[in-house]
Amino acid sequence: MGYRIAVVGATGNVGREVLDILSDRGFPADEVIALASRRSQGTEVSFGDKTLKVKALDTFDFSKTDIAIMSAGGSISLEWAPKIAATGCVVIDNSSAWRTDPDVPLIVPEVNADAIEGFSKKNIIANPNCSTAQLVVALKPLHDHAIIKRVVVSTYQSVSGAGKEGMDELFEQSRAVFVADPLENKKFTKRIAFNCIPHIDAFMDSGDTKEEWKMMVETKKMLDPKIKLTATTVRVPVFVSHSEAVNIEFANPISADEAREILREAPGCLVIDKREDGGYITPYEAAGEDATYISRIREDSTIDNGLNMWVVSDNLRKGAALNTVQIAELLVNRGLLKERAAA
Incomplete structure (x- = not known):
């Protein structure tokens, strides 16, 4: 007997990726339900070789659902995650709504898998910001x-991080440039x-944007509160995948060769680093x-124990959809879910 999984926000970029990844990875689900707002009710989305009809979030009964993966935005999550969690269904949320809540674990399985044990306080688990996850x-x-x-860290973030509207705007503006049409910023x-x-x-009083602040607080929460981090986050005309130029100062000596070998053995990392065209x-x-x-690993001669590197990842996958599915797998593999009756 498997699990019953609901994907909230199934018609969006990340929701569709979640459905693809659940299928590709063979997640042990007896049933997968696609949910969205009422205006999307009846829309068809793909799940492996099946087609799912989207159901309305506000009329769905979660009491017999094991996991809800939410990718519907912060306001929806703030309203619905506690309601869903109260039914006994574990919520894995992709928005920023719950990331800084001390009673909600913020998880990247390769980084802090053990923190998942605390999910039962609110029955909610947060997925980090896409740029933080790969970092x-x-x-x-x-x-x-x-x-x-x-x-x-300086980020070079793709427009898909701003959703379908961001991707559409890059496409429409690029076309307009070539045909000499007027450009519109939406x-x-x-x-x-x-x-x-x-x-x-949004800009904050410090002069940082909230995206830059998120990278700092989320890294501290998941990795080490003693780490100092400063970020400049930049939107670039790329459809998918975020890139990051990262400078790191260490307490102890580490060479570029050592870092390269460590990262080659690390879960989730793939080193592509040849000093050639x-x-x-x-x-x-x-x-x-x-x-x-990870590429361009090299020593920084301007500080003691410093390294530079270039980090790139598909923000719709590891930065969002893949990570949420990995969290769901972690719940299953650690026996933290009780299987309910198959729907």
Whole structure:
């Protein structure tokens, strides 16, 4: 007997990826239910070789559902996650709504799997920000070896991180450039086609954006509260995959060769690092892949025990959908769920 899984926000970019990954990885589900708002009710979405008809979230009974994977945005999650969790269904949430809640574990399975034991306080588990997820996968094995003191990271984030509207805007603006049509900014604050925007999420009093703040607080929560991190997050005209230029200062000595070997053995990491033309990964190549790719590993001669590296990952997969499915697998593999009667 398997599990009953609900995917909330099944018509969105991440929701569709969740359905694909549940199927591809053979998750032990007796039934998978696609849920969204009433306006999407009846829409068809793919699940392996099956087609699911979307049901309305606000009329669905979660009492016989084991896991709800939510990718419907923060406001929906704040309203619905506690209601769903109260039925006994475990919520794995992709939004930022619960990440800083001390009673909600924030999980990347390769980094802090043991923290999942605390999920029962609220029956909610948070998935980190997409840019944080790939960063901590790369930082964790290096931190275990040499203790990270400080991280300086600049991100180059794809428009898919802003949802379908972001992808549509890049496509429409790029087309407009070539046919000399006027460009319109809807989703982004400035033109995104053939441009970079150093602004993701709202500005805070500190001058940081909320996206930059998220990377700092989430890294501390999952990896080590003593780590100092500063970030500059930039939206770039790439459809899928986030890239990050990362500078790390360690407490203990570590060479580039040592880091390369450590990362080659680390779960979730794939090192592509040849010092030659094309001997590195780009976002285009990482799209559709599950790994966190690491390239350009080199020593920073301006500080003691410093390294630079380039980190790339598909933000819709490891940054969101894949990580939530891995969390669900962790619940199953550790026996933290009780199987309910098959639907």
